[in-house]
Amino acid sequence: MRLSGAVGEGEIGGVLSCAAMGEPRVLVIHPPVSVARDFIDYPYFADLGAVQLAAVVERELGVERVELVDAFALPGARLRWRDDGRAQLGVEVDELLAQVAALGEGSPFAAIVVAYTVFHRPPHRDDVLAAVLEGLVSAAGAERPAILLADCYQSGQHYVEVSGDAVLASYPEVDTYIKYEAEVTVPALLTRLLRAGERPSGSHRGASPVLDELPFPAWERVDLDAYDAFKRSVVADLGRPVWTFPIDGRTMPLVTSRGCPFTCIHCSSNPETPRGQAKLQRRYSPERLREYLRFLAGLGATRLEVSDELINVNERHFDVFLDEVEALDLKFDCPNGMRADYLLPRHLEQMRGRVGMLSVSAESGVQRVVTEVVRKRLDLQAVEDAARHAHEAGVPLMIHYMIGLPGETAEEINGTLSFALELWDEFEAWPAVQYATPLPGTELAERVAAARGDELPKLPVVEDWGPYFQTAPSGEVEGVSGEALESFMWTFQQRLNASQGAKKLIMNVTYVCNNRCTFCAVGTRTQLDGHPTRQREKLVEYRKQGVVMVDFDGGEPTLNPELIPLIKSARAMGYERVNVTTNGRRCVYEKYASALVNSGLTTLLFSVHGHDARTHAQQVGVAEAFEQTTEGIRNCLRYAPKGVELGMNITVTKGNHDKIDELAALCWDLGLRWMNIQFLTPFGRATSWVAPDTQVAADHAVEVMDAWAGKIRFQVINLPFCFMPKHRHLMQGDLAKLERHMVFVNNETVNLAEYLAERRVRKPVCKTCPHACFCGGFYELDQVPEPSWLISAEDLVRPLDDPRRHESVPAGFSDRVKKRLRDEGVETI
Template structure:
C-alpha cells in the first residue's frame, strides 16, 4: 500500500495578517515526523518551501474589508494589493503530490479561513480528488499552539470541503497514525466525519520536526521574498537571514478574554477545563536547537503562546540559545511581570524586539474585563529596564472591549503614549477582535447596554432605553485586517465609528511625535503692521542674526527636517530673507514657505525676486474682505490695498510649482466676513485658505477673540461652500467644535511636528508651548480626539510670550539638543 502524503497548501492572506503565516507549516513538518516514525516514510509537499515560493499579489476578489467590515470589491476601487498569496501556486502543489498515495493529509490553518471555502485550498483539493477518487483525504488543523484558532463549527467546515473524508481538529499528531491506518483498512467512509485530536503526552515522546524533508534553501529564499515584497519599512520580528520556527511549550495557563489558545478548554466561549501549559524538556530543546543550527538556521522564532511563564524553563532556554549562538524572536510576546533584568541582558544583541502585552492602560479593565492578572506597573517597569538595557520593546494594547468606556479607551491611549515617550516602547494599538470560540466573542454577543462581565446582574444592566437585542457577529472571512483596520464590537458607550476615530487620532499623534518635521523660523520682529492679535507680543524691532539662523537651519536639516516656514514679524522686511531661502534650499529643505502681509510684494520687482528665490509656497495674511475690516485688525489704513496688490503681483510672477494661499486670523471684527475672504482669495488667484483661530499669547486676548462656537459654525459654512474650489485648513480649534470636519482640522495634529526658531534663537516645541494655555474639561474624557487635541484655550490674561528679545540674545550659541514634548493628563 502506498504511503501518506502531507500537503501544506499555499496561503491567501491580507497584508495586515495576524499571526505568522510564513511559519504556519510547522505543524505539517511536525506531523510528517510523527507519521514517518510509524509508517517508515512520508511525503511532504510544502507550498512555502517548493522552488519558486514567493509572495504574490492577488486579484480584487480577495480585497480587505472596507468601512464597517464590508468586503471591498471593484466598485470600491479595490486593487487586490491588500491580498497576497504566500507560497507557490496551487497548480505547482498539485503537481508535486506523488501519483501513488494511500492517504493525503491537508493542513487547515487559520489563514485558510474556516469555515468558508478558501480558494487556495479548494484549488488543491479539487484536482487531487479527481485524480484520486478512492484515496482517503484528511483535513487537519495540525494546531500546536502559538497561532490563533478560528473555532468554526466542524459541520460547517466539512460542508465547505466536500472532497474531505475526515476533519481532524486541534492537536493532531498522536491521532493521525491510527486514523490513517483505519482509513487504509476500511477505505473512504460512507459519510465525512469530524474527530477531535488527542493532545500528545508527553511532548518529549514526539520526534524532532522533519526539517530534512523540507527544501530549506527554497524555504529561506521564500522568507527573503516575503520581506522584500511585503513592503514593510521595518520588521519587529525579522524572518530573513535563515530563520526557522519552533515551540518550546504548548498552551497558556492564563485566561485572557480575547485569547484562542487551549481550544479544548473552551466550549462556545465558556471555560470548561483548566488552562494549562505543557513544556518540552531542556534535553529535548537542546537536541532541537542543535538540529536547527546544523541545518543552517541562524535565527529561531519561538512561537509559544507564552514562553516565559516558567522561570526555570526560560532561564534554561536563554542559556541554550546563547550556547548554540542563535538569534531569536518571540512574536507572541512575553509576560512583562516575568521579564527580569538578567533576561534583558541575555536578550540584548540576540532579540530584535521584546514584545509584551498590556491589553489596556486602565487597571480595572485589565482586571475586570481582560482577566489578565497583570499589574500595569510591571509594564512600566519593564519598559524602563528594557530602555536601560538597550532592548527595543513593543507593547500591545486593544480598544473596543465590551464593558469598556470611552474614558477607559482614552486612559489606554494616554498610558500607551506616556510609556512610549518615557521609555521608547512602541505601542501597537489594535481593535478588540472577537475570534470565534473565545470568551470575547461570547461577551460581544450579549445585549448592547448590559455589562458583559456581569451577565444577568442588576448592577450590570443599563437603562432599558439603552439596551438592544443581542448582537449577531458577522461571519468574517479574514480576521487579519480587523485588528488594524475595522472594529467589530460596538456598545452603548461607543460606536464602530468612534473606535475608528480613537485609533486614527492616536496613530496621527504617535506619528507626529517622532521628531520635528517642520521648522518655523521667525526671521525678524520688525513689521509694518500692528495686528491686534499678534503672537510676537511687544516685538522689539530686531532682525535675527543671519549666521545663527543658518546654524539652526543646518542643525534641524541634519535631524532630517525637510520643511521650513519663514515668518516674523514681517519676514519681507529682513534684507537677508531671499538669501535665507536660497541657503535653505541649497542644504536640502524640500519645501520653504514664506508667510507675509505681501505689502512689500506690491513692489513688482520684489514680488518677482521672492517667487523665484526658491520658495515653494507663499501665504498672504488677509484679515478682512475690505479695507475697513482689514485695517481694524492690522492697524494700518493703507495696508489692504497694498496687500491685495502684492498678492496679485505674486500670482503674476509665481512660476509653476509655487503654491499661493491666504491666511486669516479670526477675530470679533472679521469672523462673520470669512465668506468674503474666501471669495477674495479665489478672485486673487489663491485657491488655499488657512483659517486660524487665536493663539493665546501676546495680544491674543479674550477682548479680540470671537465666540468660538459661532466662528466654527461660520468656518463649516465656508468649507461646505468652497471645499470643491480651494484647499481649506482650520488651525488651533478643538475637534469638538467641528465634528465631521476632522480632515480640515490640521492645527493640533501638525503642531507637535513643528519647532519654532525665534529671533532670539529660542527653540520651542509649538505643541508643548500652546498646551500650557489650554485646559481639559469634563467633556474631553470620552472624546475620540482627546489624545491629540490640547483642549480649550484660556484667553483671559494671556501672557506675553517667552521669546521677547534682547540684543545679547542674537549671538547666543545654538543649543545642541532640541526641545522634546511631554505627555500631559487627558482629563482633570
C-alpha cells in the same frame, strides 16, 4: 468530550506498531494561503504545523512511505498580489498539484493530509484551499485517496473556533476533519486506514501530544533554499516599510511550549480546553529544548521566530532558551509577547542585540479593565517597569493594548491611550493598539453576543477576522459606538505618527513687522532680526536629524534682508519643502516679488484677515495694508514658477469671523486655491477681547468650507475637534504641531505642541472625547496682552551651546520652562 471517530492518546502505540507493513503511501501538504492586506499573526510561518506533522507520520509509518509538499518551500514560492487585493503566499495551485502528481507517479497515495490554517478563513470555503482539494480529487479519478483536513494547530496563532460539521460542509472533497493538534490523532487514523482499510470520516478532536516525545519538524524534507527565497519575496513584496519582527538570514519558526495558563477573555489560546477547566501550558524539557535549538542551528538558522503563546511564564524554561540562543549566537523574536511581570532585567541584558523587537501585553492602560474586564492577573506597574528596564537595556519594546472591550467606558479607553502614549513618550515603548476582536470560541465573543442579546453576527469581510484587529471595531460596547471607536483609533494613530521626532522646523527669522495685528502671537516681543549665522546653524542641526521641511515666519520675514539667502541656504542643505508666511506687503514691489518666488521656496502663504480694506485694517492696524497685500499676491502669482504653491492664511477674530465667506471669495478671485483658517492662540497681543464665540465662528467656517469644497483646499488650525466633529480631516494643520519644532529669534527652541499647550485647559467633556489623546484642550485667553518679551541683541550672536543665550527669557514666560532653566543654572528675569 470526544468527537465522532476520535482516537485517544492511549490507543496509539499498539495500533502503530504494524504501520510499516504494506506499500500504500501518505502525502502531507501545506497548501498556499491568501491573506488580507491587514492580517493578524504571521501567515508566512504557518507551515510549521504541517512540517511537524510530517515528521510524526514519518516516524510512525516509515520515512519511505511519507512525502511532504510545502507550498512555501518549492522553487518559485513567493508573495503575489491578487486582483481582489489579497496577498497569496506560496506557489500557484497548479504548481503545487504538479509537484503532487510527480511524487505520486507510479505509486498513488492512499491518503493525503492537508493542513488547514486560520488563514483559510474557517468555515468559509476558501478559494485557494478549494482549488487544491478540487485538483487532488480530479487527478485521482475513481480511486481517489482519503483526504484528511487537519488544523495542525501549534499554539501561538489565533484560532477561530467553528464546528467540524461546518468545515466539512464547506469542503465536500474531504473525508474527515481533525480539530486542534494533529500529531496523535492523524497518525492513528492513517494507521487504521492502511492496516484495516478503515476510511476515516466525520470530525475528530485531536489529542494533545507530549512535546518531548515528538520528533523535530521534518525540515530536512524541505528545500530550505527555496524557503529562504520565499521569505525574501515576502519581505520585498508585502509593502511594509518597517518590519517589527525581521525576516533575515535563515529565519525559521518554532514553538518551545504550547498553550497558556492564564484565562484572559479575548485569547483563543488552548482552544481544546473546555470552558471552566484550568488551562495548562506544556513545555519541552530543558534537555529537549537545547537539542531542538541545536537542531535548527545545524540547519543554518540565523534567526528564530518563536510562536509560543507565552514563552517566559516559566523562569527556568526561559533561562534555558536564552542561554542556548546566546551559546549558538542566534537572533530571535517572540511576536506573541511575554508577561511583563515575569520579565527580569537580566533577561533584557541577554536579549540586547538578539531581538528585533521585544513584545509584552498590557491589554489596557487602566487597572480596573485589566483586572475586572480582561481578567489578566497583571499589575500595570510591571508594564511600566518593563518599559523602563528595556529602555535602559537598549532593547526595543512593543506593548500590546486593545480598545472596545465590553464593560470598558469611553473614559477608560482614553486612559489606555494616555497610558500607552506616556510609555511611548518616556521610554519609546511602541504602542500596538488594536480593536478588541471577539474571535469565535472565546469568552469575549460570548460576552459580546450576550450584550447584544443575540448570536454573534457574521462579519462582512468574507468571514476573515484578520483585518478586524487593525481596521474595524466589531460593534458598540458600553454606549461607545463603532464610529466612536474608529475616532479613538484614528486620533491615536495621528498622535503616534506625529510624535516620532521633528518633521518640520519653524523658524522665526525676525520679530520686526510693518503691521500691528490685534492678535499677533509675537507682537509683544523686542523687534529684532535673527542672526543669520546662528539661524543657519539651527538649519544644519535639524537637517542632520533628517528634517526636510522648514517654515520661515516672523514677525514679517520679508523685512529681514537675510530671508532670501536663508531660503537658498536651506535648499542647498537638502530641505525639500520651504515655506514662507508673509503679509505680502513688500511684494508690492515687483522686483522683490519675483526674487522671493524664485528663491527656492516651495510654498508661500499670505496673511489676509479681511475681505476689504476696512475690515483688514481693523485687524492689522494699517490703513494701506490691504491694497499692498492684495497687489503683492498678484505680483507673486505673476512671477511664481511652476511647482510653487501659493495660499492664504486668515486668523479668525471678533471682527472677521462672520466674513469668512467673503474671505473665501477673495481667495478665489485673487487666484489662490488654498486657505488656512486659524483660530487664535493666547500669546502676545491675542486676548479675549478680540476672540469671537468659538462655536459660532466654527459653524460659519464649516458652512464656508462645505460651500467651497472641491474648489479651495482648506485646513483648520488651533481648534479642538469637538467644534468640527465631521471635519477632522481638515484639521491636520493642528494635529501636525507635535512634529514641529519652533526656533525663536533668540535661538530658543520649543516643541510647538508643548509650547501651545501651556495655555490650554481640559474640561469635563474631554474625559470621554475620542480625540482627547491628541487634543490639547481649550485655549484660555487672558484679558490683557502677554507681558513684553525682552530680547538682548547679544543673545542673538552667542553660540548655540552657550547657556547664557537663555538670559532673555520673557516676563510671564512658562513656569515649566523657567524651572528647567533654573535647574540648568540659568538666571531668568
